[in-house]
Amino acid sequence: MDGTVILAPLAGGLAGACVGSFIATLALRTPEGWADMWTGRSRCRACHATLCVVDLVPLLSWLALRGRCRYCGAALGLWYPCVELAAAVIGGLSFAALPSPEAWIATVLGWWLLALATIDLVAWLLPDALTLPLVGAGLLLAAWGEPLLGFVPPTSLAGAAMGAAGGYLALAGIAFAYRRLRGREGLGLGDAKLLAAAGAWLGAERLPLIVLAAALLGLGLAVLQRRELRAETALPFGPALALAFWGGFVLAVLS
Template sequence: MSGNVGLLLACGFLAGAIIGSFLALVAERLPQGRPVVGGRSQCDACGRTLGPLELIPLFSVLVLRGRCRGCGAAIPAFTWIMELLAGVVGLLAALLARTPVDLVWAVFGWLLLLLAALDLRHYWLPQRLTALLALTGVAALFITRGDVAASLIGGAAGFLGLEAVRVGYRLLRGREGIGGGDPLLLGGIGLWMGWQALPFVMVVASLVGFALIALWKLRGVEVGAATRVPLGACLAIAAIGVWAAAARVPIVPLALLYAS
């Protein structure tokens, strides 16, 4: 590996880790209705305002040994896990980029990571974020000069296909089986990746869902017909996995999202 390539990958990971710190903040504050921009970061346990040296992604948690410098409370694992995974996404974008404009794909991975975290933790896919995924997909299509037909068909097929399943289930069973944000999410994925990727995303999402259920059972959680499975998180993780498969990059670290 040449020095330039190594530097690019390191920069991709570092940029991702910085973005991941912000994504963790958004994932914590958005469900609480708190503003995601503005305000100083504080320790959740003692409320002490954190200093600059305590806010360096990944590095700070290592230096502080995972505990607040003031009260000694454990730093939530979710924060550094999001930093690590976002760093991996940034590295992946740098690894797959054939031209500088291809680095825009990092936005795709970071948005999916945030949506997966929100769905795993709160069973919630905010419409503003699924819409942002779709809008950035359209923008990336023109930035990278991608296949317009494949992307537009992918967006329509992803949304309409899953929406039809959602409506059909509700009519047959008389209750909701799929959340309204899931079709929007799959439509956004289709816009980014094109219709050709959707079958692979669906298959991998099913495998992720089965793995999640198996993990619940191993933990002693009772699983039945009424058990809620975060389909959006499965789709988001699957999309990142299909994207990563282009470079044969392992995606095992994504399991850390659930562990957090």
């Protein structure tokens, strides 16, 4: 049996756990700004003890300490292990299911979308600094993915351009109409830019299915959280859209 069949997904999963640790911190620090991202040392949120290397090994430290701070015993919460596990699954699954250039692209796209989803959960925003480069990357891959990387994109450059414009206009139009009708914000323009990115990567023809899948996933997540659904219930649409986007990309590349 070819060793790379196991080694590549394993490496993708291990790298994912480390990237997930970074994404979890990035999302938590978004409300204060990313300026002290590189300087601030990791501390226990309860006793403020400075954490050392053995406390910060992705997933393993959390398991070894049974989810409690080594110094004060406070529960560490599920945020870090969940985000680390999600990033590990993205890396492992991409390299298990896809051949080489596609696996790399699916992994990086998945981690990027995980960052957007977690930031939306923590801070209720999808930063332009992350959504707009994703739109550009989708257009670049549609134009030069094949000659430069040997990657056959799921859509043509025309399909990607129409997808980006259509995705943005569809959600921006709904947001505008909602504001006029109800007098308050329904959807953020960050959601519109994320759907523009999905359109650029997957093509205009897949947009209706992505929106439908995201709406169903969003409702499913709300039911799982046992939220009472009323017209004014606020749901972060970003995480559901990010998941539908990544699933749509993997399925489009597989087919």
